[in-house]
Amino acid sequence: MSAEKSGDDWNAVSYVISSELRLKILIHLSKDASTPSSLARALNEPISRISTALKELSELGAVVCLTPERKKGRLYRATDKGIKIIGIIHSMTDIHRK
Numbered sequence: 001m002s003a004e005k006s007g008d009d010w011n012a013v014s015y016v017i018s019s020e021l022r023l024k025i026l027i028h029l030s031k032d033a034s035t036p037s038s039l040a041r042a043l044n045e046p047i048s049r050i051s052t053a054l055k056e057l058s059e060l061g062a063v064v065c066l067t068p069e070r071k072k073g074r075l076y077r078a079t080d081k082g083i084k085i086i087g088i089i090h091s092m093t094d095i096h097r098k
Contacts, residue, residue: 012060012081013088021045021053023089026078029063030086033077057082 016022024043028034036054040047054076057063062082066075078086 009084009088012062012085013092015060016057016062016085017089019053019056021049022057025050025053026057026062026082026086029076030078030083033066033075035073035075037073039076 016026021043025039028039028042034042036047036050039045039054040050043050054063058065058076060081062079062085063076064079066077068074
């Protein structure tokens with residue numbers, strides 16, 4: 001990852017870290033693909049909050065749905081942009097150690 005970060009990078013980082021749930025989901029999806037139900041169980045959050053955060057992260061370009069044609073059991077993963085965002089956050093904080 002380049003030491004140079006654009007304004008878009010900083011805006012994306014700011015958007016992700018302004019929500020603990022978005023941050024947790026992005027960290028989780030940067031490690032492995034997952035369904036909303038699995039994320040809800042792993043993060044002990046209602047599926048409605050997970051779905052909202054996934055939509056927000058998807059609109060940001062940080063996550064992608066791998067199975068958009070499915071109604072249930074959709075798989076999501078972090079995009080290259082999402083992984084870059086997590087990398088920037090890791091470089092500026094120790095939040096990834098929690």
